[in-house]
Each structure stands twice: as structure tokens, then as C-alpha cells.
Amino acid sequence: MTQHSIKLTYFDEKGRGELSRLLFAYGGVPFVDERVSHADFPALKPKLPFGLLPVLEVDGTVYAQSMAIARYAAKIAGLYPSDPVEALKANMFSCTLAELEGPFVEIVFRTKDETEKAEKIKTFVDETVPKSFGALEKLVQGKFILGDKPSFADLQLFDLVENNLKMGIPTLSLEAFPKLAAVVINVEAEPKIAAYLAKQ
Ligand SMILES: N[C@@H](CCC(=O)N[C@@H](CS)C(=O)NCC(=O)O)C(=O)O
Missing domain, CATH: 1.20.1050.10 (Glutathione S-transferase Yfyf (Class Pi); Chain A, domain 2)
Incomplete structure (x- = not known):
């Protein structure tokens, strides 16, 4: 599979970001684990697709929704069943x-x-x-x-x-x-x- 440039952005907590971090860790998938402070979040919020975290940037395009991100992570980590x-x-x-x-x-x-x-x-x-x-x-x-x-x-x-x-x-x-x-x-x-x- 082609190696994409991946950045996961979430707060510095587990919440809705940790499942994707675990999936990437399982698959040995390199990614930037960006942690946003609550103080910095208001400036970022208007730039997000739904104003919420987590988001995933893949080759420069930003995607949202934690479970959509997790299923993508699962696919490239080998944890999404092919059958x-x-x-x-x-x-x-x-x-x-x-x-x-x-x-x-x-x-x-x-x-x-x-x-x-x-x-x-x-x-x-x-x-x-x-x-x-x-x-x-x-x-x-x-x-x-x-x-x-x-x-x-x-x-x-x-x-x-x-x-x-x-x-x-x-x-x-x-x-x-x-x-x-x-x-x-x-x-x-x-x-x-x-x-x-x-x-x-
Ligand atoms: N359905 C969305 C919900 C995302 C969500 O509620 N994110 C919270 C953190 S867990 C958030 O960004 N809160 C900040 C806000 O509401 O301004 C998902 O699963 O990604």
C-alpha cells in the first residue's frame, strides 16, 4: 500500500482519538500525533469540517468523524476484515x-x-x-x-x-x-x- 502522509489531531487526552492511535500503533503506521490544548482549540475550531476533533489529515486533506477515521486507520493497519x-x-x-x-x-x-x-x-x-x-x-x-x-x-x-x-x-x-x-x-x-x- 502507498505510504500516505498522515496527521491525527485531537486533544491531549484519550477520548475519541485514542482508538485511532491504538490502531496506528498496532499496524506500525507512522503518523503525526498532534495534540491540541483546550486553550488553542477556539482558534482551530472554525477551520475544522464540523468544528470538532478528532480530524485526520491525509496527504494534505482534512477528514472528520472519529469512527470514519478509525475505520480508515483499521484498513491501513490490517485490522479491517477483507471478507x-x-x-x-x-x-x-x-x-x-x-x-x-x-x-x-x-x-x-x-x-x-x-x-x-x-x-x-x-x-x-x-x-x-x-x-x-x-x-x-x-x-x-x-x-x-x-x-x-x-x-x-x-x-x-x-x-x-x-x-x-x-x-x-x-x-x-x-x-x-x-x-x-x-x-x-x-x-x-x-x-x-x-x-x-x-x-x-
Ligand atoms: N461525532 C463526532 C463527535 C466529535 C466530538 O464531539 N468532539 C469533541 C471532543 S470528543 C469536540 O471536538 N468538542 C469540542 C466542541 O464541542 O467545541 C466524532 O465522533 O468525531
Whole structure:
């Protein structure tokens, strides 16, 4: 594949940028990891396609939307299944994980009243997560979601659990979902991912 010039721009945090950083790290894909401070962001915002980060610059053209960027990163990192049905399965998994992000962000970052927040966290932990994770658990086919080989959906699960859910809701446990828990551990143990995490 032709080597493109790639720059990922995001805040100096994990958030919606970390999945693509992990995918590039897994694939050994060289990229510029530009971190923007919140102080500098207002000057940059009007220049962005949707006024939001992350953005990805590929050979001088700027693209937006974190999951579009992640799927591009997955393709060049060798983590996007070439078989259409395998890609369908990975995307089915991926979309289900993405659906948890909205309620998670709303509860953890936007709900200010502590009593209301505690109630919403309880519903999220007792109902929302088990509904999605219970269904996903049945789809895991082996060491990774699709079997022996990882795909971007495995890294997305790792990122959602380790960098988001556990950070925002420390009481959240994967005990009831042993296959998903194993996938998270197996992603973490992948040599390129382990090396990336050791540098953080
Ligand atoms: N759907 C977009 C959402 C992007 C988004 O909400 N980015 C936030 C950071 S995670 C942002 O740029 N916030 C700054 C602002 O709202 O001005 C994506 O997935 O990329």
C-alpha cells in the first residue's frame, strides 16, 4: 500500500482519538500525533469540517468523524476484515459499542447533579450495559471477536472498556461477560499494543 502522509489531531487526552492511535500503533503506521490544548482549540475550531476533533489529515486533506477515521486507520493497519461478511460482523459489534458512548458521555460528563448522576449510573450499569454486552458476549468466536485474529472491533472494545467505561464508572465490572473480558486482556497483550501502552 502507498505510504500516505498522515496527521491525527485531537486533544491531549484519550477520548475519541485514542482508538485511532491504538490502531496506528498496532499496524506500525507512522503518523503525526498532534495534540491540541483546550486553550488553542477556539482558534482551530472554525477551520475544522464540523468544528470538532478528532480530524485526520491525509496527504494534505482534512477528514472528520472519529469512527470514519478509525475505520480508515483499521484498513491501513490490517485490522479491517477483507471478507465482507467478516467486516459486517466486526461493524455490527462496533456499532453496538458506539451506541453505549452517547449515554455514557451524557451521564459522566453532562449530568452535574450527583443524585441524578448516581441514579443514571445505576441504570447504565444494571440495564444498559448488560443488554448490549450480553448480546455481544454471544458473538465472540474465540480469542478475539472474529476468532483467532484481531480486528478493529476488538481494539474498540478495549478502548471503550479501559479508557472510557472503567475511567468514568470505576464500579463497572466485566465479570458477567468472560468472553468480552478475555478479548480486552488479549488486546492488551498484543505485542504492538503492549509496547504502545508501556510508553503512555
Ligand atoms: N461525532 C463526532 C463527535 C466529535 C466530538 O464531539 N468532539 C469533541 C471532543 S470528543 C469536540 O471536538 N468538542 C469540542 C466542541 O464541542 O467545541 C466524532 O465522533 O468525531
